[in-house]
Amino acid sequence: MAAFSEEQALVAEANQAFYRAFESFDLEQMRAVWLESDDVACIHPGWELLTGREVVLRSWELIFRDTPRLAFELSDVMVVADRGIGWVSCVENLRHDGEVVGLAVATNLFRQNADGRWFIVCHHASPYARGLP
Amino acid sequence: MAAFSEEQALVAEANQAFYRAFESFDLEQMRAVWLESDDVACIHPGWELLTGREVVLRSWELIFRDTPRLAFELSDVMVVADRGIGWVSCVENLRHDGEVVGLAVATNLFRQNADGRWFIVCHHASPYARGLP
Numbered sequence: 573m574a575a576f577s578e579e580q581a582l583v584a585e586a587n588q589a590f591y592r593a594f595e596s597f598d599l600e601q602m603r604a605v606w607l608e609s610d611d612v613a614c615i616h617p618g619w620e621l622l623t624g625r626e627v628v629l630r631s632w633e634l635i636f637r638d639t640p641r642l643a644f645e646l647s648d649v650m651v652v653a654d655r656g657i658g659w660v661s662c663v664e665n666l667r668h669d670g671e672v673v674g675l676a677v678a679t680n681l682f683r684q685n686a687d688g689r690w691f692i693v694c695h696h697a698s699p700y701a702r703g704l705p
Numbered sequence: 706m707a708a709f710s711e712e713q714a715l716v717a718e719a720n721q722a723f724y725r726a727f728e729s730f731d732l733e734q735m736r737a738v739w740l741e742s743d744d745v746a747c748i749h750p751g752w753e754l755l756t757g758r759e760v761v762l763r764s765w766e767l768i769f770r771d772t773p774r775l776a777f778e779l780s781d782v783m784v785v786a787d788r789g790i791g792w793v794s795c796v797e798n799l800r801h802d803g804e805v806v807g808l809a810v811a812t813n814l815f816r817q818n819a820d821g822r823w824f825i826v827c828h829h830a831s832p833y834a835r836g837l838p
Contacts, residue, residue, distance in 0.1 A: 611783070615794075621794055621796055650756050655790065677753065699831075
């Protein structure tokens with residue numbers, strides 16, 4: 573695989589920050605990685621489409637309150653970055669207490685704000701069984 | 706809802722072209738709406754992550770060969786466009802022979818090529834039951 577461009581590296585870093593926020597189960601940390609905009613969307617596995625910053629953040633509040641804490645190991649990571657927009661496709665290998673508990677596939681989209689910092693604007697995760705169909 | 710910007714309208718149009726290609730069950734029509742690049746990804750409901758133009762197009766070939774023909778009615782459509790990149794979040798209301806047969810939620814990402822034409826670069830669709838969780 574070719575080395576990442578500088579912009580790709582920043583998008584990969586923003587993607588890592590998103591998963592660190594997820595693993596933290598800390599709403600403030602999650603709030604900090606989402607763009608300050610209502611043009612944001614989030615689809616958790618099996619959930620309906622959520623749009624708008626406060627609606628999306630409310631969903632994280634519910635997840636952090638109601639679900640077991642997860643750790644993420646990413647594989648099959650593809651990073652595309654261009655003109656202040658970036659996206660990552662990856663497989664999330666989900667662990668709980670060190671055990672693999674599931675697989676999900678994710679599309680994460682990032683935008684650069686006026687200060688040059690990158691924020692997530694869309695997270696779409698869905699379950700799959702490796703080997704399907 | 707505010708009127709679409711010119712760029713949003715072009716992204717919405719590219720999204721429609723994608724679903725028309727899907728409904729056509731014609732591989733050449735689907736081939737024409739995907740960017741000529743290997744930086745493309747596709748996640749069909751329940752499938753694993755597919756990346757690269759030929760891998761993605763091969764998946765459409767299988768779908769067009771093996772699945773019943775579907776029609777799509779879109780709802781909850783959100784269109785974001787900025788600097789030659791656009792994305793659409795929407796709910797796909799799937800019909801077969803006029804009957805609603807399922808719901809999926811989709812994230813579709815588009816890029817403008819050097820000629821100013823828009824192409825899809827990522828399609829991520831996943832099933833959900835309205836009302837969940």
